[in-house]
Amino acid sequence: xxxxxxxxxxxxxxxxxxxxxxxxxxxxxxxxxxxxxxxxxxxxxxxxxxxxxxxxxxxxxxxxxxxxxxxxxxxxxxxxxxxxxxxxxxxxxxxxxxxxxxxxxxxxxxxxxxxxxxxxxxxxxxxxxxxxxxxxxxxxxxxxxxxxxxxxxxxxxxxxxxxxxxxxxxxxxxxxxxxxxxxxxxxxxxxxxxxxxxxxxxxxxxxxxxxxxxxxxxxxxxxxxxxxxxxxxxxxxxxxxxxxxxxxxxxxxxxxxxxxxxxxxxxxxxxxxxxxxxxxxxxxxxxxxxxxxxxxxxxxxxxxxxxxxxxxxxxxxxxxxxxxxxxxxxxxxxxxxxxxxxxxxxxxxxxxxxxxxxxxxxxxxxxxxxxxxxxxxxxxxxxxxxxxxxxxxxxxxxxxxxxxxxxxxxxxxxxxxx
Amino acid sequence: xxxxxxxxxxxxxxxxxxxxxxxxxxxxxxxxxxxxxxxxxxxxxxxxxxxxxxxxxxxxxxxxxxxxxxxxxxxxxxxxxxxxxxxxxxxxxxxxxxxxxxxxxxxxxxxxxxxxxxxxxxxxxxxxxxxxxxxxxxxxxxxxxxxxxxxxxxxxxxxxxxxxxxxxxxxxxxxxxxxxxxxxxxxxxxxxxxxxxxxxxxxxxxxxxxxxxxxxxxxxxxxxxxxxxxxxxxxxxxxxxxxxxxxxxxxxxxxxxxxxxxxxxxxxxxxxxxxxxxxxxxxxxxxxxxxxxxxxxxxxxxxxxxxxxxxxxxxxxxxxxxxxxxxxxxxxxxxxxxxxxxxxxxxxxxxxxxxxxxxxxxxxxxxxxxxxxxxxxxxxxxxxxxxxxxxxxxxxxxxxxxxxxxxxxxxxxxxxxx
DNA sequence: AGACTTATTTCATACCATAAACTCGAAGTG
DNA sequence: CACTTCGAGTTTATGGTATGAAATAAGTCT
Numbered sequence: 001x002x003x004x005x006x007x008x009x010x011x012x013x014x015x016x017x018x019x020x021x022x023x024x025x026x027x028x029x030x031x032x033x034x035x036x037x038x039x040x041x042x043x044x045x046x047x048x049x050x051x052x053x054x055x056x057x058x059x060x061x062x063x064x065x066x067x068x069x070x071x072x073x074x075x076x077x078x079x080x081x082x083x084x085x086x087x088x089x090x091x092x093x094x095x096x097x098x099x100x101x102x103x104x105x106x107x108x109x110x111x112x113x114x115x116x117x118x119x120x121x122x123x124x125x126x127x128x129x130x131x132x133x134x135x136x137x138x139x140x141x142x143x144x145x146x147x148x149x150x151x152x153x154x155x156x157x158x159x160x161x162x163x164x165x166x167x168x169x170x171x172x173x174x175x176x177x178x179x180x181x182x183x184x185x186x187x188x189x190x191x192x193x194x195x196x197x198x199x200x201x202x203x204x205x206x207x208x209x210x211x212x213x214x215x216x217x218x219x220x221x222x223x224x225x226x227x228x229x230x231x232x233x234x235x236x237x238x239x240x241x242x243x244x245x246x247x248x249x250x251x252x253x254x255x256x257x258x259x260x261x262x263x264x265x266x267x268x269x270x271x272x273x274x275x276x277x278x279x280x281x282x283x284x285x286x287x288x289x290x291x292x293x294x295x296x297x298x299x300x301x302x303x304x305x306x307x308x309x310x311x312x313x314x315x316x317x318x319x320x321x322x323x324x325x326x327x328x329x330x331x332x333x334x335x336x337x338x339x340x341x342x343x344x345x346x347x348x349x350x351x352x353x354x355x356x357x358x359x360x361x362x363x364x365x366x367x368x369x370x371x372x373x374x375x376x377x378x379x380x381x382x383x384x385x386x387x388x389x390x391x392x393x394x395x396x397x398x399x400x401x402x403x404x405x406x407x408x409x410x411x412x413x414x415x416x417x418x
Numbered sequence: 419x420x421x422x423x424x425x426x427x428x429x430x431x432x433x434x435x436x437x438x439x440x441x442x443x444x445x446x447x448x449x450x451x452x453x454x455x456x457x458x459x460x461x462x463x464x465x466x467x468x469x470x471x472x473x474x475x476x477x478x479x480x481x482x483x484x485x486x487x488x489x490x491x492x493x494x495x496x497x498x499x500x501x502x503x504x505x506x507x508x509x510x511x512x513x514x515x516x517x518x519x520x521x522x523x524x525x526x527x528x529x530x531x532x533x534x535x536x537x538x539x540x541x542x543x544x545x546x547x548x549x550x551x552x553x554x555x556x557x558x559x560x561x562x563x564x565x566x567x568x569x570x571x572x573x574x575x576x577x578x579x580x581x582x583x584x585x586x587x588x589x590x591x592x593x594x595x596x597x598x599x600x601x602x603x604x605x606x607x608x609x610x611x612x613x614x615x616x617x618x619x620x621x622x623x624x625x626x627x628x629x630x631x632x633x634x635x636x637x638x639x640x641x642x643x644x645x646x647x648x649x650x651x652x653x654x655x656x657x658x659x660x661x662x663x664x665x666x667x668x669x670x671x672x673x674x675x676x677x678x679x680x681x682x683x684x685x686x687x688x689x690x691x692x693x694x695x696x697x698x699x700x701x702x703x704x705x706x707x708x709x710x711x712x713x714x715x716x717x718x719x720x721x722x723x724x725x726x727x728x729x730x731x732x733x734x735x736x737x738x739x740x741x742x743x744x745x746x747x748x749x750x751x752x753x754x755x756x757x758x759x760x761x762x763x764x765x766x767x768x769x770x771x772x773x774x775x776x777x778x779x780x781x782x783x784x785x786x787x788x789x790x791x792x793x794x795x796x797x798x799x800x801x802x803x804x805x806x807x808x809x810x811x812x813x814x815x816x817x818x819x820x821x822x823x824x825x826x827x828x829x830x831x832x833x834x835x836x
Numbered sequence: 837a838g839a840c841t842t843a844t845t846t847c848a849t850a851c852c853a854t855a856a857a858c859t860c861g862a863a864g865t866g
Numbered sequence: 867c868a869c870t871t872c873g874a875g876t877t878t879a880t881g882g883t884a885t886g887a888a889a890t891a892a893g894t895c896t
Contacts, residue, residue, distance in 0.1 A: 005436050005458045006429045007884055008851050014424050015853080032874055040423045041854050046876055069873025070861045155781060165781060212654035226746075228653070233646065235748025236630035239782045242745040247738040247777050250667040250684075259777045261738075266668075320665040320679075327660040328644075328746060330653025359665050359677045363573060363583060364657045425853055426882045433884080450843055459885050464845055487842025488892040 015040060016396025019048050020057070023075055024101075024393055025203065028061040030072030049075060057081045057397045077101055082146040082392075082399070085134065085186075086385025087127050088193065089152045091168055094123060096130025097381040098138050098145075101389065103204065105382075107137035120174045128183040145186050146399060147388025150176065151193040151380045153221070155239045162190040168221070187400040189387035194241065195232055196383030197337065197375075198225025203386055205374040206335040213333045214325045215373070216243065218318070218341030220290060222264040226329055233329075244268065248320055266317040269294055269340050276310045294340055298347060315348050319355020326360040326368050337373030345372045433458060434814030437466050438475070441493055442519075442811055443621065446479040448490030467493060475499045475815045495519055500564040500810075500817070503552060503604075504803025505545050506611065507570045509586055512541060514548025515799040516556050516563075519807065521622065523800075525555035538592045546601040563604050564817060565806025568594065569611040569798045571639070573657045580608040586639070605818040607805035612659065613650055614801030615755065615793075616643025621804055623792035624753040631751045632743045633791070634661065636736070636759030638708060640682040644747055651747075662686065666738055684735040687712055687758050694728045712758055716765060733766050737773020744778040744786050755791030763790045 006014075018038050023029055026037070031049055035042045052058035052075075059078040063071045079102035088095040094111040111126040127150065135142050154166025162177025180188045191199075198215035201207045207215065207227065215225040222244030226233035233240050244264035245257050252261035253271065265271045269290045276297055288296075300307040318341075322334055336345045336352070345352060353370050360368075375382070391400060424432075436456050441447055444455070449467055453460045470476035470493075477496040481489045497520035506513040512529040529544040545568065553560050572584025580595025598606045609617075616633035619625045625633065625645065633643040640662030644651035651658050662682035663675050670679035671689065683689045687708045694715055706714075718725040736759075740752055754763045754770070763770060771788050778786075793800070809818060 005456050005884090006424070006432050008426070008429065008853095008882095009884090011424045011426065011429050011852065011883090018423055030874080038423050042875065043855075043877085044853055047853085050876090066862065066873065068863045068871070070859095070875070072874065224746075228646070228651065235646070235782075236750045237748055237782065237785050239779070239785075240746060240748035242748075242779055242782065245745050245777075245779050246664075246742040248665055248668050249679075250670070250735060250738055252668070257779060259741075261667075261777075317668060320668055323677075324664040324742070324746075327663050328642075328658060328742075330655055330658040330660075332654040359663075359679075361657070361660055361663050361675060364653075364655065364660065367655050367657075423853090426851095426884095427853095429852090429883060448843080460844070461846080461886080462884055465884085468845090484842065484893060486840070486894040488844070490843065 013396040013398070015044065016048055016051075016398075017394050019045065020052065020077070020397045021393045023052075023058060024077045024389075028074035028076040030064065030074055032072055034075075052397060055397065079104065083138075083140050083144055084146050084385045084388045085131055085148040086196075086381035086383070086387075087130065087148060087150040088381040088384060089123055089127075089150060089169075090193075090380075091118070091153065094126040094130065095378075095381050096127065096134055097385065098134035098140065099382070099385045103382065103385065103389075106140070107134040109133040109137070118169045118171075120171060120176065120179065124176070124179045124183065127180060131184060131186070142184075142186065143402075146392055147187040147189055148180075148184075149189045149191070149196065149384035149387030150180070151191060151196040151384040152176070153193045155237075156190050156192055158234070158238050162188065164190065185402045187388065187391075187402070189384075189391065191384070191387060192223075192225075192238070193380050193384075194223040195225045195234075196387065197373075197377075197380050198227060198335075198383070199232065199386050199390070200375055200379040200383030201335055201337065201373055202227055204382070205379070206371050207333065210332045212329070212331040213335060214241075214329055214331045215335045215337060216322060216325060216341065217338035218267055218269075218336070218344070219338035219377075220269045220340075222268045222321075222338075224325065227331075228329070243321065243325065246321070246324060248317060248324075263317065263321040267314055267321065267340075272297065272310065272314055272340070275313065276307065279310050280306045291339055294343060298343055301347075311344070311348070312351075314344065315351045316355050318344065319352050319357075320359040322352065322356040322370065323359030323365070326356065326364050330364045331368055333369045333371060335371055335373055337377075339377055342372060342376075431814040431816070433462065434466055434469075434816075435812050437463065438470065438495070438815045439811045441470075441476060442495045442807075446492035446494040448482065448492055450490055452493075470815060473815065497522065501556075501558050501562055502564050502803045502806045503549055503566040504614075504799035504801070504805075505548065505566060505568040506799040506802060507541055507545075507568060507587075508611075508798075509536070509571065512544040512548065513796075513799050514545065514552055515803065516552035516558065517800070517803045521800060521803065521807075524558070525552035527551040527555070536587045536589075538589060538594065538597065542594070542597045542601065545598060549602060549604070560602075560604065561820075564810055565605040565607055566598075566602075567614065567802035567805030568598070568606065568608045569614040569802040570594070570608065571611045573655075574608050574610055576652070576656050580606065582608065603820045605806065605809075605820070607802075607809065609802070609805060610641075610643075610656070611798050611802075612641040613643045613652075614805065615791075615795075615798050616645060616753075616801070617650065617804050617808070618793055618797040618801030619753055619755065619791055620645055622800070623797070624789050625751065628750045630747070630749040631753060632659075632747055632749045633753045633755060634740060634743060634759065635756035636685055636754070636762070637756035637795075638687045638758075640686045640739075640756075642743065645749075646747070661739065661743065664739070664742060666735060666742075681735065681739040685732055685739065685758075690715065690728065690732055690758070693731065694725065697728050698724045709757055712761060716761055719765075729762070729766070730769075732762065733769045734773050736762065737770050737775075738777040740770065740774040740788065741777030741783070744774065744782050748782045749786055751787045751789060753789055753791055755795075757795055760790060760794075 035045045061074045061076040063073045079100045096109045098107040109130040157163040161175035164174045164176045207213045211230045213227045224241045224243035226241045245262045247261045248263040249261040253265040255262035255265035297307045453463045479492045479494040481491045497518045514527045516525040527548040575581040579593035582592045582594045625631045629648045631645045642659045642661035644659045663680045665679045666681040667679040671683040673680035673683035715725045
């Protein structure tokens with residue numbers, strides 16, 4: 001319904017993209033298997049693979065013995081075809097990490113940040129320094145870097161400036177992409193941290209093999225990455241999936257967003273601590289960070305009735321929140337993550353499932369698995385690094401142009417040589 | 419990422435679909451305008467339009483005077499190219515309606531139904547009788563009917579049998595499509611009634627011109643039709659958009675679905691009446707249907723503090739429910755409908771907007787319009803009738819084969835003649 | 837009547853996926 | 867060891883496709 005017009009070149013790019021994605025995500029595969037998986041003819045697979053080999057993006061990876069026929073030659077995306085960088089702009093640090101095409105981490109740089117001094121300029125400097133540092137550290141020519149993916153904890157407009165709106169950082173409309181472009185000509189991709197983590201789980205973690213999933217993240221904040229039909233669901237302005245501020249208890253606890261009764265006010269770390277404080281006559285472990293405090297409450301669940309009660313309630317609220325996702329998005333799988341989500345989930349997953357089942361409609365609930373994230377919170381940078389890879393795959397393996405803005409629209413200018 | 423392989427024929431079909439959809443949805447348009455709107459070259463537009471004219475699916479519709487050049491010839495989809503039938507299987511009646519391609523209603527048949535006797539067989543008989551009746555009534559050759567769209571109030575599996583699961587009808591896995599196919603060879607399309615109503619609003623009502631929208635329906639039940647990127651969002655098993663049973667008040671009122679605190683238990687017609695009963699010491703108008711009862715409460719809002727209080731609360735809950743849609747789906751527009759939704763909305767839309775604003779995140783809320791449905795509840799059959807039209811458009815104007823199952827997969831068999 | 841303007845069509849061209857025929861590399865077979 | 871069989875991959879001829887450039891159509895304006 002929204003399909004764009006297609007030219008004969010689009011067809012080529014599209015088929016290259018299909019083929020390359022299969023090789024990357026499900027490889028190593030033989031040409032023969034590829035014909036079956038992509039529905040392309042053997043002739044086309046042969047031609048396209050020959051192009052890929054020629055360009056160096058795909059390489060042979062051994063072969064499979066046959067029982068009486070020519071052996072199959074396996075193909076994979078060449079890990080050394082290029083490198084990508086993933087950046088995680090967190091609230092306490094900027095992490096920059098360099099990967100090869102197989103997403104093996106080759107170098108890492110960390111820039112701790114003074115709370116409340118996360119000026120955009122400082123962040124940009126850290127990112128640019130980090131790019132230089134990890135490139136040097138791994139001995140990679142910057143010209144060999146396909147792209148940089150940046151994950152921020154806020155909403156990222158899809159426009160050209162890469163406008164970032166991040167309440168927790170105090171950013172409102174920071175043109176992060178433009179700012180970075182002034183310091184490097186490597187293509188920049190920016191996205192929300194929850195979405196990049198979701199992307200990482202989809203490719204390499206608990207989301208593998210599924211087309212519709214919601215990665216539900218519970219930490220200090222509460223958010224979700226929605227994947228529909230294999231692609232990130234962004235809504236009209238890329239802010240879809242703001243799960244934490246759905247109303248779960250009308251007229252209930254005050255949330256930091258200003259509203260009352262948000263899910264985050266109940267199952268976010270602060271919400272849990274607040275409720276524990278309320279239930280425990282104001283007494284709560286002081287002087288330690290949120291993560292340790294939550295850990296302490298969880299540890300106390302065996303012995304303390306108060307802790308147990310608060311966490312049981314938390315499980316209930318979380319289940320109801322998950323039920324909302326099930327009812328509205330009808331995913332095949334819900335992947336629970338975030339540090340608090342994992343802490344709760346690794347101990348009470350069956351109870352969370354049961355609570356979700358009580359609040360969700362039977363049919364969609366029975367069609368939804370609920371599992372835990374597999375990659376841990378460091379995967380934000382990994383997920384960010386998948387952004388340039390995803391771009392490369394969807395472009396059919398054609399490197400993005402350097403320095404420039406997005407590719408020229410309209411007819412391509414043809415150079416006339418002699 | 420999920421793109422299928424493409425052949426040159428796919429390209430043709432895709433471009434035909436793009437062009438035909440534009441002509442249908444935004445026509446009449448000239449060839450020249452079409453080249454700009456579709457990004458196709460003038461040459462291609464010319465060729466494809468010539469094909470359409472030849473096939474009779476598109477016709478000329480006058481021309482536009484020029485100020486000094488050749489006048490543009492306007493094109494539109496020929497209203498008489500074919501006919502479509504829309505069926506609304508409601509809880510009290512089966513409505514069958516016949517339209518031409520311009521969605522002008524040409525004939526209608528109604529089959530009232532005894533409550534609680536909605537056996538699938540009876541329904542099928544009503545539908546088949548209705549098809550015959552409206553065809554005869556309008557003097558349309560059944561062979562000239564492109565397809566029948568059927569709207570049911572339940573979940574419809576996307577599989578080949580058209581399995582319908584409708585709790586309110588007591589249907590669990592009724593193979594409606596297979597059953598209908600035994601009685602007619604006209605292609606059958608089945609979908610959920612909320613989704614067909616949403617489709618009607620998107621094409622002809624309050625959803626025009628928007629790519630991301632949620633049509634929020636409040637009646638006896640509460641549901642939503644989600645449109646993302648111009649297409650219906652279905653989730654993995656077509657049950658996405660079950661808005662009515664999202665938890666809005668944890669631990670709150672008992673809902674007929676079995677859970678507690680569902681939105682439907684507060685803003686659904688029954689929920690409103692129950693809450694009014696509770697607030698009014700058990701007194702409520704008896705012996706009249708739900709719709710009149712709600713109307714009576716709304717009428718009493720001016721004079722009765724109880725009615726006013728209940729409805730103000732309703733507006734609050736509804737706003738919170740809408741906020742959940744805004745936060746999770748980030749649509750451009752929310753269209754409020756359903757008989758109760760319209761009754762509330764036509765009187766308290768500003769208050770509903772305000773309540774939604776209190777519960778939604780500022781940014782996505784500011785990017786979302788909230789409006790009312792324009793078509794009324796009869797549009798369910800109209801929306802159902804758009805299903806075969808949508809199929810025709812996405813196939814680029816190639817009629818679906820009669821009688822058979824879905825088109826053969828794999829290589830087409832070629833007949834060898836002489 | 838001629839100049840000009842804008843819409844549409846025609847035609848030569850480049851590009852594409854594909855079927856069918858063919859080659860390649862191994863295991864079996866007498 | 868020749869020869870067959872089998873399955874994987876490649877080459878080639880072909881028909882289908884959109885497109886740019888040039889031509890044509892159909893008006894207005896002076």
